[in-house]
Amino acid sequence: MPSSLVITAELARTTCQLTREIRRPIGLLITRRGVVEQVLVGAGCAPTFESLVKFRVGSHALRGLRLIRTHLHDDPLSQDDLTHLALLRLDLIGVLGVDETGEPSLLHLAHLLPPNQQGEVCRLLKPVPFHDLDLQLDVFLHGLDSDLQRADSTHDVAGGSESAILVSAAPRSHAEQEEHLEELKELAESAGVRVLDRIAQRTHEGFERYLLGKGKLKEVVMRALQKGADLVIFDQDLAPAQARAISEVTDLKVIDRTQLILDIFARRAHTREGKVQVELAQLRYLLPRLSGHGTSLSRLGGGIGSRGPGETKLETDRRRIRDRIAHLEREIDDVARHQDQRRSRRVRQGLPILSIVGYTNAGKSTLLNSLTHSQIPAQDRLFETLDTTSRRLRFPHDREVIVTDTVGFIRDLPKDLVGAFRTTLDELRDADLLLHVVDASAPNVDQQITAVETVLQSLNLDTIPRVMVLNKCDRLSAHEAGVLCERYHAIGISAPNRETLRPLIAHLETLLPAVPTLPGQEEDPDQPPQDLALASHS
Numbered sequence: 001m002p003s004s005l006v007i008t009a010e011l012a013r014t015t016c017q018l019t020r021e022i023r024r025p026i027g028l029l030i031t032r033r034g035v036v037e038q039v040l041v042g043a044g045c046a047p048t049f050e051s052l053v054k055f056r057v058g059s060h061a062l063r064g065l066r067l068i069r070t071h072l073h074d075d076p077l078s079q080d081d082l083t084h085l086a087l088l089r090l091d092l093i094g095v096l097g098v099d100e101t102g103e104p105s106l107l108h109l110a111h112l113l114p115p116n117q118q119g120e121v122c123r124l125l126k127p128v129p130f131h132d133l134d135l136q137l138d139v140f141l142h143g144l145d146s147d148l149q150r151a152d153s154t155h156d157v158a159g160g161s162e163s164a165i166l167v168s169a170a171p172r173s174h175a176e177q178e179e180h181l182e183e184l185k186e187l188a189e190s191a192g193v194r195v196l197d198r199i200a201q202r203t204h205e206g207f208e209r210y211l212l213g214k215g216k217l218k219e220v221v222m223r224a225l226q227k228g229a230d231l232v233i234f235d236q237d238l239a240p241a242q243a244r245a246i247s248e249v250t251d252l253k254v255i256d257r258t259q260l261i262l263d264i265f266a267r268r269a270h271t272r273e274g275k276v277q278v279e280l281a282q283l284r285y286l287l288p289r290l291s292g293h294g295t296s297l298s299r300l301g302g303g304i305g306s307r308g309p310g311e312t313k314l315e316t317d318r319r320r321i322r323d324r325i326a327h328l329e330r331e332i333d334d335v336a337r338h339q340d341q342r343r344s345r346r347v348r349q350g351l352p353i354l355s356i357v358g359y360t361n362a363g364k365s366t367l368l369n370s371l372t373h374s375q376i377p378a379q380d381r382l383f384e385t386l387d388t389t390s391r392r393l394r395f396p397h398d399r400e401v402i403v404t405d406t407v408g409f410i411r412d413l414p415k416d417l418v419g420a421f422r423t424t425l426d427e428l429r430d431a432d433l434l435l436h437v438v439d440a441s442a443p444n445v446d447q448q449i450t451a452v453e454t455v456l457q458s459l460n461l462d463t464i465p466r467v468m469v470l471n472k473c474d475r476l477s478a479h480e481a482g483v484l485c486e487r488y489h490a491i492g493i494s495a496p497n498r499e500t501l502r503p504l505i506a507h508l509e510t511l512l513p514a515v516p517t518l519p520g521q522e523e524d525p526d527q528p529p530q531d532l533a534l535a536s537h538s
Ligand SMILES: Nc1nc2c(ncn2[C@@H]2O[C@H](COP(=O)(O)OP(=O)(O)OP(=O)(O)O)[C@@H](O)[C@H]2O)c(=O)[nH]1
Pocket: 358, 359, 360, 361, 362, 363, 364, 365, 366, 367, 377, 378, 379, 380, 381, 382, 383, 384, 385, 386, 407, 408, 409, 471, 472, 473, 474, 475, 493, 494, 495, 496
């Protein structure tokens, strides 16, 4: 068949006549070279995703296949037809009416559109009698390909970042899933991803293959097309086989929450120790996901979820990845030994250690800055801090402590991360007192507190005395703050405002032992002690 024709008159007639005879619609799936790839008979008349895997395409391109099906009447394209057009990224979909005598009558055609502001996925062409069809298919497809490609590149330049649809599928209520999706959105934004839409489904048993139902998965793809998303981020961890199945069916890049968190950590790791820990966590996560051909990994391409170990590294065999893991583990052991030396120096000094812990973005670093006049980075994004910072702080009445700020926690902290951040988290073991900072203005305060307590328990740190501080009280009314403080037996503060820290400091003083400052301690290489600014006023 010439590449300029949608379908030859001869093939159209034969198909129409057959349709009349068997009284069933017939669908022809035709390649750009004019080869009939599949013949489908019966009502549904649509190829399956699975049968099209070999015609894989890039995220915004067409599949190079058109579907022309017959219809015993002159019905227009159905919603199902348009869904197939979008989901399968067909070049074109057409319905050809069959008249009484078995001759082709009206032809209805539709094609996809580049992502647009109206959110329109496709355009329906005006139906024409088959013999009047005047469409130069090759020219038309060339134009459509370029439009789609252009939209893709302007979209990249415009945003300079990836854009995503967030998906949650769990046997949980919608409200609960929405809350989790809200946090997933913050995570995505912290990774520089624009969030275009989100979808939640309450699932039951039997959704194992794609995690969510097939119908819902179609909806995800449709929305991704409408909004021009190139990435789908799942709130649930995907088993390797699920991730593969989903990305095969959707032709979109698919990552889960763990990968997203790992990606943020990879962006924020600055120190050698941080980088080693993140790479280790990434490799441990990837190892079981290395399929036979490494296809699912190479399909990740660049960007989110693939930072850190480069693509070439990912495609080396498992054995080399295992070697790398072993090497990184040895490096971490080295770090741990160094850490021990640093610790024993502190222990010799006999200074109590006050460690600030809490949910990510609660205001831990801001509090350390306020207490010790430091300027460590504090920003409104998740996992700003990865490395531990220690500062000496002198209270009035001969009390001195080392205050440390460290990586924040999150619910369901990926276990590979906990393992890899062992040395960072181990530092918390030396704490004499944990200061649990809570964002009192967070909509899910309760869950954040529970999540932190769970992590502390899992690290066996729940035996260390703990003081809870409700931060960001400036965002609440005095009454609300009072009620919360009472409920949690906590002290309310607003970390950037030093004045609000007075009650906290007074309380800490009662808990800390008096240590007379010995001569020579000021030469401590960590930092000279910082007098409490408030102390001189009180
Ligand atoms: N309104 C208000 N904002 C605060 C307060 N404390 C901190 N913030 C803001 O909250 C954001 C997060 O603060 P950080 O100190 O970076 O929080 P963190 O707990 O160290 O966060 P990670 O290191 O990412 O885990 C920043 O934008 C702060 O300016 C407060 O008491 N009130």
